Amino acid sequence: MSFKILSKKQLSENVFQMDVMAPLVARSRKAGQFVIVSVDQDAGERIPLTIAAADAENGSIRLIFQRVGKATTQMADLAEGESLGYVAGPLGQPTHIKKFGTVVCVGGGIGNAPLLPIATALKEAGNTIISIIGARTKELLILEDEFRAISDELIVVSDDGSCGRKALVTEPLKEICSRDPKPDCAIAIGPAVMMKFCCDTTKEFNVPTQVSLNTIMVDGTGMCGGCRVEVGGQTKFVCVDGPEFDGHQVNFDQMMRRMSAYKELEQKALEQYQKHQCKIGLDQTA
Amino acid sequence: MLKELLEKQNAGTLKAKDRYEIPAQDMPAQDGTERRENMNEVALGYTETQARLEAMRCLQCRNAPCMEGCPVRIRIREFVTAIANGSFEEALAIIKENSLLPAVCGRVCPQEVQCQETCTVGKKFKDPEKSVSIGRLERYVADRFGKQGETPKVAPPTGKKVAIIGSGPGGIVVAADVRRAGHDVTVFEAFHKPGGVMIYGIPEFRLPKSIVQEEIDVLEKMGVKITCNFIVGRTRTIEQLMTEDGFDAVYVGVGAGLPKFMNIDGEQLVGVYSANEYLTRANLMKAYQFGKGSDTPIAVSKNVAVLGGGNVAMDAARMAVRLGAENVYLVYRRSEKEMPARIEEVHHAKEEGVQFRTLQNPQRILGDEKGNVVGAECLKYELGEPDDSGRRRPVPIKGSEFVIDVDTVIVAIGNGANPLIQQTTPGLEFNKWGNIVVDEKCKTSLQGVYAGGDIVLGAATVILAMGQGRIAAAAINQYLKD
């Protein structure tokens, strides 16, 4: 099976969008699920990425990913027509989609990518969607038009005010929670810190909040326990029990510590890769 | 010595007494210190002379009690006799009647509680380690002559399709036996490489991956299709395979594979692994080659505590040694006698410097302000009355708390059943532990669906998974004929 890259697009400085052939995944996937991909067939790192969209007919799935380390850098270096080593999935529990009423969807940075299919499905289920999407700065904001198309209300924020409001996502979130009637529920997807503060905010107002966790994973099928987090005092495996959980129950501090377990080694892998790439570049110019 | 013995045998004067006097042949092995530094196989295998001498120790008992101890009833007496006579290919053919993976089983079977437990020679010396080394002999012929075999013949196509879920030892055996009957066979594997625990769990230094790969290659030569990165229950459900994709029968061999944790404080700290994660990173994803072709990170540890006393714990401890840890402690709450690991692995672990801390058990893992493991608080234990398993129950000694300084903790206390198939297969019957319920033919509660191996037995062994695989394959072939 070949997981061919049908198209590739750069959405911002470090964010890429790829449509990849994976017919079986495209047919079975539901909003909220993810795949495990690897650039190499053999010794590559296995990384989880959310399925941002899928076209069951032509058999492709859309991945939107941020270049952060070795695996994602290597992936970003692939061109249209090349293939990924493999794509396995769909994994995880699908989002529970139903009519809640008014839903606030909060996305931060790359989190907008996994949020979009969920917000879209919620909209289709008849909910009123208020979206808050944020980024550090204008160049890093992704999917604004897509969110505008499905939202009843859209609030854009940036840390430096270069687009939308100069604020963190929690600011408008607090205002919306203070409205009467308050929203029926919220969904927050983004960096762990952002999700943590969103949950702190909504908790004050008793607005139930779903989060989608991005722990480190290995197999993605429940076999290794590497993705475990504490939710409501119990150990849960993000890959099979999640990735979505009741945000008010998640132990974020612990999760963030576990996510930085391999910082130094990851850095090393990236540096080695970049060095190697430079050399290849030199060969080509010589 | 071999020559003299052979002469005596030909003259018909070789007595049981002479056989008892042949020293049990030790397995040549890599030096203990040297192998701390490499991933190569530890046990090197017999020479021809050693193999024949070892085989001469067999008394050729009329009732062959050894056979009773082997879960797949290999005709041990006959194959051992063939080795003694130098008819190695004949020996291999006898083994292959019952076991499709002799190179694997010869290496990883817990012989001392199976065929070698019931062997008369071991009984005579009151020590199963003195039994005829049946496993090593099996390995000898498989290594030496196993590769020359022809690809098994396949019957003409029957037009029937069989799906095998999981490519562990059970799945491999079913695939081979069902394919031989002429059915169209596809193996679905969740990981990117087939072989199951033999690939991702059991380390290279104990079971070289090339041996497993050869078996997979044979399957492919026989025309078995192997589809990796396919998670049954997610990519397709069993129901979809049968109703939409045209499979007439299914074998579920998905293994155990849901790691148990201790449920003690500190298990979420950075530096705490399940043995599954640790070994998968190290084996399948080649973390030991980090920076040299692999990007899989793994903890760089100085002091490691491995919790448990089974094969998995030994593998994790010995892997930690090879990944450069200075001190590796194996913490087990019973005594060494109760350890379920193969004796050979226990010996090897000790030779490699693994420090056994028996009758101890952690009650808390300690962390620093950054959330990294800095120690394990343990309690001392003593042995009380025997429990249900017949082993003496470990009882904690009050007030005996002490701390060992470690930066990594690997939990190896067993695996439960992965719930994925249960969650996605309505109508399939499971017991309260989440294992699939089957009858004596390995048939499940669903028409055309068979199961075996760890998902049925709970965490078991390679040979038991294989044994069930054979039974299931025969039942599937029968079912498709009817």
Ligand SMILES: Cc1cc2nc3c(=O)[nH]c(=O)nc-3n(C[C@H](O)[C@H](O)[C@H](O)COP(=O)(O)OP(=O)(O)OC[C@H]3O[C@@H](n4cnc5c(N)ncnc54)[C@H](O)[C@@H]3O)c2cc1C
């Ligand atoms: C369910 C799920 C869905 C995700 N969806 C997306 C997505 O749609 N788009 C996207 O850009 N990112 C997504 N991620 C995060 C993505 O998997 C990581 O960014 C990626 O693994 C980083 O790999 P790297 O080698 O490039 O970086 P590294 O240098 O290896 O790591 C950078 C950081 O990424 C995290 N990380 C590292 N390895 C893993 C791993 N095996 N699994 C998870 N996180 C890891 C760590 O926090 C680490 O500090 C998702 C994660 C999960 C668990």
Ligand SMILES: Cc1cc2nc3c(=O)[nH]c(=O)nc-3n(C[C@H](O)[C@H](O)[C@H](O)COP(=O)(O)OP(=O)(O)OC[C@H]3O[C@@H](n4cnc5c(N)ncnc54)[C@H](O)[C@@H]3O)c2cc1C
């Ligand atoms: C570290 C370790 C050491 C061991 N040492 C020994 C030993 O020395 N001697 C011994 O006899 N036994 C040993 N065992 C036990 C032995 O490996 C198992 O009993 C045996 O492998 C079980 O075989 P199985 O056929 O049930 O499948 P497994 O080998 O468990 O393989 C199951 C396969 O199914 C795949 N799978 C799971 N779910 C799905 C799905 N939904 N869709 C598709 N594929 C799926 C898995 O990825 C896996 O590859 C050890 C086990 C471990 C973990």
Ligand code: SF4
């Ligand atoms: S398969 Fe295992 S139990 Fe049977 S004879 Fe061989 S080593 Fe012994």
Ligand code: SF4
């Ligand atoms: S029990 Fe031991 S001595 Fe007797 S036939 Fe079997 S292997 Fe030989």
Ligand code: FES
């Ligand atoms: S990634 Fe291994 S159990 Fe979740």
